[in-house]
Amino acid sequence: MFARRTLLMAAAFTALSLGAAHPAAAVDLTMYYPVAVGGPVTKIVDDMVARFEKENADIKVTAVYAGNYTDTMTKAMTAMKGGQPPQLSVLLSTDVFTLMDENAIVPFDDLVSDKAWFKEFYPAFMANGQVDGKTWSIPFQRSTIVLYWNKDAFKEAGLDPEKAPASWDEMTEMSKKLIKKDSSGNTTRWGVEIPTTGYGYWMLQALAIENGQKMMNEAGTEVHLTAPKTVAALDYWVDLSRKYNVMPSGSIDWATLRTDFLEGKTAMMWHTTGNLTAVKDAAKFPFGVAMLPAKERRGSPTGGGSFYVFKSASPEQQKAAVKFIQWMTAPERAAEWSMKTGYVAVSPAAYKTKAMEEYAKGFPQATVARDQLEHAVPELSVHENGRIYKFVNDAVQAAVTGTQKPQEALAAAQAQSDRVLRASK
């Protein structure tokens, strides 16, 4: 009697507690992400992830910093082929073709019911991720190339510190005035620097589009490297150092360029807007940010990374991943990310948040990259993009170091690219 009741109660308790323990164990997500800009970016990411996890106790996200864009793509692919794919990753928006070819990702159309969400983002950023009418990636850390200029240097050289060059010719002329040499004739300050390492193809694309030339076709199966306007663009780049002597000759490093600018070794630099906050925090002089100068037109390729969801993730994981992505790209977070790094916030709504509006009022440089979206073109996106980038990077380096003439270098890159792309047609 008494014992039976106790037994029954024990049984009931057990059943209840088993039932109560059932709420699913947390969904585990692994995400690889790259950092290609200065500043404590991994800390910012870790912080945002932690906050997401607090709001969503049933999802655990392990964010793994994997190096730059190339390294991260390598890691993700290697992990996938090794049987341990991540569930989502931030990869170049232009990796989409390669990822599709590898059957690695799943389009967001299958994962969300409300497709109106896609329209909330800037179309310029969505463009790279939309193939065959489906959306394969959601923008996250997106950028355009901007021109940073040292206002003090401008004043010193007798130029209007509030006016940046608006055309190639202006940039050349102003650079000539900004050159400073020491007593032995060595240049201590250059006019402008465009980085050659890391993402040379991206810079070339900017110059090409400003010259009115698109470097690839829509389908991502052709590159136009030997088009006369592309060659002319590379010619101009090389001329900056060899003919006009306003840029150091030889390879200019992506990473040290920011330090060069901050130390006053160059008065202007072309760099990603993703470096904006890092420059802002470290600059000991007032500086400006402008759209890239025009030749036939203004222009810059978009750049940066987007979120992808991997096919190998379980439906549960995919849902959790989408939740995470929606959280990370929500206007408040997009604004926060933009303010902390300098990347363009990925949706117009982000710029309408109070925090962002105030920030932009006090620091108008923050909106230049976004304003440039009007003139932006999608980044060079082709199948086998890793290899194509290497060919173009090599060509840029060959031309800039004087090993080959731009025409030759680009012809070689074109030939190799054609060979590789032929297989994917």
Added chain:
Amino acid sequence: MRDRTHPVEAVAAWVLALVWLAPLAYAFWSALHPAAYATSFSLSAPWTLENFERAWKQAPFARYYLNTIVLVTLVLVGQLVLSTLAAYAFARFKFRGSTIAFALVLLQLMIMPDVLIVENYRAIARLGLLDTIPAIALPYLASAFGIFLLRQTFKSVPQELVEAARVEGAGPLGILWRVYVPLARPTYIAFGLVSVSYHWNNFLWPLIVTNSVEARPLTVGLAVFGAPETGVDWSVITAATVMTMAPLLIAFLLFQRQFVQSFMRAGIR
């Protein structure tokens, strides 16, 4: 008398030594002084540990240390066991095919796992061991170098001792354990130091085979840490570099003679 060294030679030797130490000295200078003094060598520059602090916080070096220690220990233990057994077989057993087998072993001295990264990666992937510390260790556990060294050492063990042990009723493994292994101690130490040095410093294979912090050794951690894209704060990077090489360096300084003799012994073939 004969040993009197020409003073010019002595000076030259010392100059070379100082030149040789300069890069390392520089790394320490940069790591122990604040960033502003990284390239200016004024004696009044303040000493600081803040670079180490920042490096330690920016990347999980504690975990990297743990991984590396586990890795080299695993490799060393595996190598010692496997090489001892195999060397014993080659040194003291006559059996058909031993010459060919030994030749095949020696092949690994020329064609090391380091150059077979593509296939070995696929093998590890098939075993499902990617991104684990054993994955880094596996291709190296069978060490042709170890087998070679130990075989030579075992061959020089006097037969009387072996006989004595056999008389006492020891089986082959007992003889191995009681006679051969103790006598080969110098070789073990030599091999151990060479192996630990090599695997502490190994980079390319661990880079390929690990993805996450849980398995990454110090060398890979350092490379990821110093990735140029994030901008170059040399003081912090040199601090991280110093942290990566410190254990071996300290061990080397303390046990210089053993290190040198180990490498020497390993080289006497």
Added chain:
Amino acid sequence: MTDTTAASSIPERRAGSQAWWNAVNAWLLLLPAAVLLVAFTHYPILATIRHSLFITKRNGTEVFVGLDSYQAMAADPIFWKALVNNFWFALGTIPTSIALALVMAVWVNRNMRGRGFLRLAYFTPTVLPMIAVANIWLFFYTPDYGLLDQLRGLLGLGGWNWLGDPSTVMGCLIVMVIWKEAGFFMIFYLAALQQLSPDLEEAASIEGASRWYTFRRITFPLLMPTTLFVAINAVINSFKLVDHLVIMTKGGPNNASTLLLYYIYEVAFTFQDSSYAATLTVVLLLLLSAVALVKFGYLDRRIHYQ
């Protein structure tokens, strides 16, 4: 009668079964090492060769293409550049480091004051990881604020983009590798020098030979086995050493510093083209086998080892 024959055949049988037991024991002892060696050395060699004859399509199926990949490789300018670079790299690092190593060993071997310090200074780079060495030297070579350019600044010369200029990048890397390797080779010479009988030098000096003459005619020839041993090791090392490329130049600018193993790594893991990577690996294996042949087939016959 039958007893004696039975008795005499027992030792034979025991000998026969003894040999069998011997073999079993031996193979059992060898088994663990053998399994791993086959799995991670011998099998991969064969698998690489096979893999180079196929192409893996994106959907995972393998297609036999015979020597197509080899033809593509022959037409690949980056491959040839890598090979040529390996050659210059070996030529630049090996003779110099060996010569330096010999000089260092001779000095350390002398009864000089502070030879322990000398030995320490020369050998230390050996215990450092290549990646750490690369970081340090990367800073030396950084344009304008790197140490080297600072020194140039003191001399009134302008900065130079050491690693970004195709004409200087190899030289810079070669210097760094010599720094790392010379001390390692020194050890082998030291061991050899210490095994030389001091009587030789005594005899030579009594005969009136100068130190240089003694060295040239007696010491150096006696060190020949060591020199060849070190040279072979150095050649093998020169194929394996690519760690520094990963963080210093990534093979650039424009493949001016790329090496074969680094290109293999790039092709296999950055471009995910494992068939082509296998093809390239086969070339590397052939080169290493050639070195092995020279060592085992030729050199080892001429020099007596134990």
